Amino acid sequence: MSSDGDVNYCWGVTNYRFENFKPAFDESTGAPDERTQGYFASTSVGFHDVRSTEDALKNRVERAIADGRNLTAVYAQQEYEHALDANVPVATFAWFEKLVNVGGGRLVPGHLITWVTVRPTHRRRGLLRSLMTTDLAEAKADGYPFAALTATEGGIYSRFGFGVATWAHSIEVDTSPGFKMVHEPDRRVEMCLPSELRELAPKIYSEFMRTSPGAMERQQTYIERATGALNTDTGEADRGVRAALHFDEQGEADGYVSYKFAGWSKNPPTIELIDFVAVTDAAYASLWSFLAAIDLSTRVTFGESAEDSPLPWLLTDSRRVRTVSTEDNIWIRILDVKAALEARPWYVPGTLVLEIDDSLDLAGGRYTITSDGENAVVETASDSTPADLSLGIAELGSLYFGGADPVILARAGRIDENVPGAAVHASSMFNLGRMPYSPNGF
Numbered sequence: 001m002s003s004d005g006d007v008n009y010c011w012g013v014t015n016y017r018f019e020n021f022k023p024a025f026d027e028s029t030g031a032p033d034e035r036t037q038g039y040f041a042s043t044s045v046g047f048h049d050v051r052s053t054e055d056a057l058k059n060r061v062e063r064a065i066a067d068g069r070n071l072t073a074v075y076a077q078q079e080y081e082h083a084l085d086a087n088v089p090v091a092t093f094a095w096f097e098k099l100v101n102v103g104g105g106r107l108v109p110g111h112l113i114t115w116v117t118v119r120p121t122h123r124r125r126g127l128l129r130s131l132m133t134t135d136l137a138e139a140k141a142d143g144y145p146f147a148a149l150t151a152t153e154g155g156i157y158s159r160f161g162f163g164v165a166t167w168a169h170s171i172e173v174d175t176s177p178g179f180k181m182v183h184e185p186d187r188r189v190e191m192c193l194p195s196e197l198r199e200l201a202p203k204i205y206s207e208f209m210r211t212s213p214g215a216m217e218r219q220q221t222y223i224e225r226a227t228g229a230l231n232t233d234t235g236e237a238d239r240g241v242r243a244a245l246h247f248d249e250q251g252e253a254d255g256y257v258s259y260k261f262a263g264w265s266k267n268p269p270t271i272e273l274i275d276f277v278a279v280t281d282a283a284y285a286s287l288w289s290f291l292a293a294i295d296l297s298t299r300v301t302f303g304e305s306a307e308d309s310p311l312p313w314l315l316t317d318s319r320r321v322r323t324v325s326t327e328d329n330i331w332i333r334i335l336d337v338k339a340a341l342e343a344r345p346w347y348v349p350g351t352l353v354l355e356i357d358d359s360l361d362l363a364g365g366r367y368t369i370t371s372d373g374e375n376a377v378v379e380t381a382s383d384s385t386p387a388d389l390s391l392g393i394a395e396l397g398s399l400y401f402g403g404a405d406p407v408i409l410a411r412a413g414r415i416d417e418n419v420p421g422a423a424v425h426a427s428s429m430f431n432l433g434r435m436p437y438s439p440n441g442f
């Protein structure tokens, strides 16, 4: 956001000062500078985190710098004696850029939004709306085809044009005696020190990312968690973390899992996965076979399993995989329809005319998509060109990675099918051949 200083924003927000800055350290003390400290004091209130120790805060700021995060803080102009310091913002917002696989391994820079908090004493006065609408307009002006976020609550972001584009499944796998795979996996798995993952995991993840529509570069926290350097609940290192690697036929690592034992009080004894990334199906099957073979445990839990995980099909008894919950994961907000749709592959040839409504006036209009079975050309259509489908910009975000089905969105009344059969046609055109999956939260 370029608007530093006193701002009289729209939506009735007054008497607040908005500042944009990068997280930084004070060179003279070696500690995070005052603005950065205030910022994180505020996000910890918003997300109910415990207050950070000096070391935990230092690590957090280092990770924020490594991710290239851009911070916005909102300060109240009014101060009360004994109340929180004036340098602790009443609202926070941040964005950073990461590459996103928009299908077929095509990587596009996405505008990722995070750390949105408003202090309870300042909520529902339009601060979020002000921060979000300003940021989205600037992201569009900066040329980002889309913005993305993961949400704490499902009811907040569709009003700003975000649609759910990927889902995360939390699963429990019964690994008690009798666990058996239909085909024996190769079992080229060996345990390693979690610290070995520091070099290997980012390489493995970046290969995996090219195979999975919707996958995006991860923030620094993931590698800190996988290596046991960080427990995000405590902010400290986690000495309970264990890890294993899968090797391909040439002996190159092409998958890893990082996990911990949940403690002897847990019944049944449980292995909790911290991170699980497999580039190939062989690595995926073998790592699950390894996890099921860990003695003194009969259950494995994983909070970030894919929508179309092959795991139930790998087992002779698919009931051993139980989905405990399914939640929206990545939300996409299309900012530039032409740029976003032309960036992704289109595997089915054909033409589709979409009428897109955008209440924020960033990306609405009528567009013709013409696919040759590889790429599409997207052009603005005249008002006299009949639209096959009419939909909101949030629904287009949901379709973007091929995760939501236009037929189901039409059944839910979220897409108007103006031409009979157009939703089925759109369903095949938007399909990317594999359900989107992004094991990320940010």
Ligand SMILES: CC(=O)SCCNC(=O)CCNC(=O)[C@H](O)C(C)(C)COP(=O)(O)OP(=O)(O)OC[C@H]1O[C@@H](n2cnc3c(N)ncnc32)[C@H](O)[C@@H]1OP(=O)(O)O
Pocket (backbone or CB within 6 Å): 046, 047, 113, 114, 115, 116, 117, 118, 119, 122, 123, 124, 125, 126, 127, 128, 129, 130, 149, 150, 151, 152, 153, 155, 156, 159
């Ligand atoms: C990407 C992320 O970082 S997700 C993290 C979101 N943050 C959190 O969950 C932390 C705790 N919650 C908060 O800090 C705040 O309540 C926020 C950020 C969710 C909302 O901030 P506010 O400044 O109160 O929102 P604001 O007043 O701008 O409201 C904007 C609109 O969103 C709606 N809204 C705000 N919060 C919610 C909510 N939790 N659920 C549903 N609607 C909401 C408002 O009703 C308003 O609707 P309208 O404009 O259509 O009438």
